[in-house]
Amino acid sequence: MINLYFRKLTNILLCICLCFFMLLLTGCWDRTEINDLALVLGTGIDKTDDNKIQLSVQLSIPKAMGGTQQGTGGGGSGKPTIVKKATGSTIYDAMSRLQEKVSRKIFWGHNRVVIFGEALAKDGIRKDIDFFARHPEPRLRAYTFVSTGKAIDILEVIPELERSSAEIARELANFKIGMSVTVKDLLQMLNSGADSAALPWLEINPTEGLRVNGTAVFKKDKMKGSINDKLTRGLLWLRDDVHLATVTIEPKNTKGSISFNLLRSKTKLVPKIVDGKWQMIAKITTEDDAVENDTALNLMDPKIVKDLEKQLAQRINQRIRMTLNLVQKDMRIDVFGFGEAFHRKYPNEWEKVKGHWSEKFPEIEVKIDSKAHIRRPGMSTEPQGIPKNEVKK
Amino acid sequence: MIEKGRISAFQMAIMMYLVVVGTGIIFIPGITAKYAKQDMWLSPILASLAGILAVCTAFQLHKLYPKQTLIEYSVNVIGKIPGKVLGLIFLFFYIRMNAGGIRIYADFVAGSFFTETPLIVIISTMILVCAFAVHGGIEVVGRTSQFFIPLYVLFLLIIIILLLPDLDFKNLFPVMGNGLMPSIKGAITPQSWFAEFLLTAFLLPFLKDVNKGRKWGLISVFAIMFTFVVTNLVILFLMGSITASFTYPLLTASRYISIADFLQHLESIVMAIWVAGTFVKFSVVYYAIVLSTAQLLGLSNYRPLVFPLGFLTMLFSIWGVANETESSSYNSTIFPFFSLVVQTLIPLLLLLVAFLRKKSGRRKPN
Amino acid sequence: MIWGSILGITFVVALIILYEWPKLKQGSKKEKATVVVLTGAGWLLAVLLVFFPEMPGPTDVIKAIFQPLGRYMEK
Numbered sequence: 001m002i003n004l005y006f007r008k009l010t011n012i013l014l015c016i017c018l019c020f021f022m023l024l025l026t027g028c029w030d031r032t033e034i035n036d037l038a039l040v041l042g043t044g045i046d047k048t049d050d051n052k053i054q055l056s057v058q059l060s061i062p063k064a065m066g067g068t069q070q071g072t073g074g075g076g077s078g079k080p081t082i083v084k085k086a087t088g089s090t091i092y093d094a095m096s097r098l099q100e101k102v103s104r105k106i107f108w109g110h111n112r113v114v115i116f117g118e119a120l121a122k123d124g125i126r127k128d129i130d131f132f133a134r135h136p137e138p139r140l141r142a143y144t145f146v147s148t149g150k151a152i153d154i155l156e157v158i159p160e161l162e163r164s165s166a167e168i169a170r171e172l173a174n175f176k177i178g179m180s181v182t183v184k185d186l187l188q189m190l191n192s193g194a195d196s197a198a199l200p201w202l203e204i205n206p207t208e209g210l211r212v213n214g215t216a217v218f219k220k221d222k223m224k225g226s227i228n229d230k231l232t233r234g235l236l237w238l239r240d241d242v243h244l245a246t247v248t249i250e251p252k253n254t255k256g257s258i259s260f261n262l263l264r265s266k267t268k269l270v271p272k273i274v275d276g277k278w279q280m281i282a283k284i285t286t287e288d289d290a291v292e293n294d295t296a297l298n299l300m301d302p303k304i305v306k307d308l309e310k311q312l313a314q315r316i317n318q319r320i321r322m323t324l325n326l327v328q329k330d331m332r333i334d335v336f337g338f339g340e341a342f343h344r345k346y347p348n349e350w351e352k353v354k355g356h357w358s359e360k361f362p363e364i365e366v367k368i369d370s371k372a373h374i375r376r377p378g379m380s381t382e383p384q385g386i387p388k389n390e391v392k393k
Numbered sequence: 394m395i396e397k398g399r400i401s402a403f404q405m406a407i408m409m410y411l412v413v414v415g416t417g418i419i420f421i422p423g424i425t426a427k428y429a430k431q432d433m434w435l436s437p438i439l440a441s442l443a444g445i446l447a448v449c450t451a452f453q454l455h456k457l458y459p460k461q462t463l464i465e466y467s468v469n470v471i472g473k474i475p476g477k478v479l480g481l482i483f484l485f486f487y488i489r490m491n492a493g494g495i496r497i498y499a500d501f502v503a504g505s506f507f508t509e510t511p512l513i514v515i516i517s518t519m520i521l522v523c524a525f526a527v528h529g530g531i532e533v534v535g536r537t538s539q540f541f542i543p544l545y546v547l548f549l550l551i552i553i554i555l556l557l558p559d560l561d562f563k564n565l566f567p568v569m570g571n572g573l574m575p576s577i578k579g580a581i582t583p584q585s586w587f588a589e590f591l592l593t594a595f596l597l598p599f600l601k602d603v604n605k606g607r608k609w610g611l612i613s614v615f616a617i618m619f620t621f622v623v624t625n626l627v628i629l630f631l632m633g634s635i636t637a638s639f640t641y642p643l644l645t646a647s648r649y650i651s652i653a654d655f656l657q658h659l660e661s662i663v664m665a666i667w668v669a670g671t672f673v674k675f676s677v678v679y680y681a682i683v684l685s686t687a688q689l690l691g692l693s694n695y696r697p698l699v700f701p702l703g704f705l706t707m708l709f710s711i712w713g714v715a716n717e718t719e720s721s722s723y724n725s726t727i728f729p730f731f732s733l734v735v736q737t738l739i740p741l742l743l744l745l746v747a748f749l750r751k752k753s754g755r756r757k758p759n
Numbered sequence: 760m761i762w763g764s765i766l767g768i769t770f771v772v773a774l775i776i777l778y779e780w781p782k783l784k785q786g787s788k789k790e791k792a793t794v795v796v797l798t799g800a801g802w803l804l805a806v807l808l809v810f811f812p813e814m815p816g817p818t819d820v821i822k823a824i825f826q827p828l829g830r831y832m833e834k
Binding site for chain 1: 504505506507508509510563566567570571631632633634635638639645648649651657658
């Protein structure tokens, strides 16, 4: 009898429990509805006068986002994004103040770009990067930039082609015309023994909108200077980051110029220590296609192509030398990854110079050994638009 | 016999794979990176020696005392009272280990996904589910693991393949730049995970094909070693010198995946498979705990003990561990040595004594 | 809140006993005793942990024993 009574009681209790569990099935503590979220598309961090941080975020407006996707120009639905800002002593502190102004929960999972204002970059970015690696929402894949002036101005740019200025910045980084640095890459640079970093320099042009123009060079986490677009090419060659490039050369002994489209390139940094002398040999191989030829040179002639290949390689050498002169000799900042290369090959010797690398670095002798291959002359054989007899052989 | 279900040696191998990899893959990459730096891929290879040792010890002991578990034959080897005391030590060790493991899992879930869900809810729901599996007996645990393993391996592979475009193989160098010491130090924590293969001592008596037990045990050890080496390499290639600065490098790595701006935000897959893996892990260890308790006390049925022991495990996972930092420091500095003594040295001594006894022939096996 | 936790713990413990008891009917006295002792110990420990979350436990003993070796790892 008691047994039966027990069984009944347990059954009833179990039923109650099951009903209780059903409540749990609806979701957990961390249930978040998509329409309660404000998606951060881009983040700007600036320094305020009283040494605090001004955080500005670009939030997407879901309604307008959907609208612009279909029609060109977005119809009459207005801006697809808004920019909000707040100040605080840390990023999260600023964010909590920002939250007071935003009706939805700020969500960092879709943050694509992080832009540091120039003043903040000069002051040091280390303390602000930690948030993006520690908080569970932001991703390490967000691209990082340094902007001229204030970062918030970049976010406020109304774009033409894309849906938001953050999207433009991300696409520009994706193209890899200039440096393209994710939060992960930035952390790696700051953590390497070379104590330096290089971030793409983002500029607003009143007529053209956003533009990546050069590179900001960091010593430790403080920005020390910047190099222009042209010198950035040299940096990219050495860092093996060249992906999309056109090289135009003006061949000797003839008028006009030829443009090449870079197909692929490979840079190998080979460190060497010979009799206590530190050397770096940069072996560069590129493959290019000719895309435009306004000279009278016939690109079907193997001899001419051989010659052009040599000139092309020289051109790359020049670019790299220019960059080295400024960054290695004047700035004395190792953004090329030489330190890492030496560390990998000569770990013991590296231990000894690690402490005073910035003194050792300018002394390194750099040899550039570049080879260019012109693979194809393009869709035309002889130069177009000139009589046959004027074509140079 | 207390357990009527039977599993195959292959199922045992799968169960042991998930036992080690289940929580190991959350915790091991970060900790080996901390000590071994760019040699972190060497550490699992060194650590797997502990696994091979554990498999062989368990198998030899089982050969000397067939159809008995560790708890039963330790009484036969060193006498009633010392044997029971030893059983208690094993029992305590496994309860603490399971509690520690479940704490790693819960901190991982609470820290990276469910930031507002109370820890105790994550722990207790997992234990509840495991309790049902253990209640079903060894066969149920074996079959669930068999069900999960293809998904587990497949998703792990997908994550690794999708990371390939972002890898930088230069990060591997310098190999052994600071000698062998860092990788040995990095192997100390993983060896305690590999030593969990001693759990085969609780599974071998229930095998349908005992003679294949050692073979499959060793295959499992190698599979785990391979898994750890590959994941450590992928993480190293992706993150290089900053690997050690992340709590869960593999999760961080999976969050980095972005194929053509389309295939991204895949970490929920990672979490899903890890939950499945840890579920099997806790079930197997939980089963060993329940079985040991029943055998230690000489009960004829272990099932009534499932829920009370689960409740105790839950308490142990919060008792004396105030936060994730403490849990992590316990697991990297204290637990490896605790495991070395209980899971490696004691069984070896046991084997030695058992061997000498058999040789002198004064005592016949029961 | 404290009393709420204790009530919750008691509820869980009661549930465990109620769930196991019918199956224990055929079992031996030893089994019943084990279940009651284990569950009782669990209840007591849980209640103690509610009142003294910082209570030292076996983990601290283990820590004390292996600390010298652990220090090697902290270096």
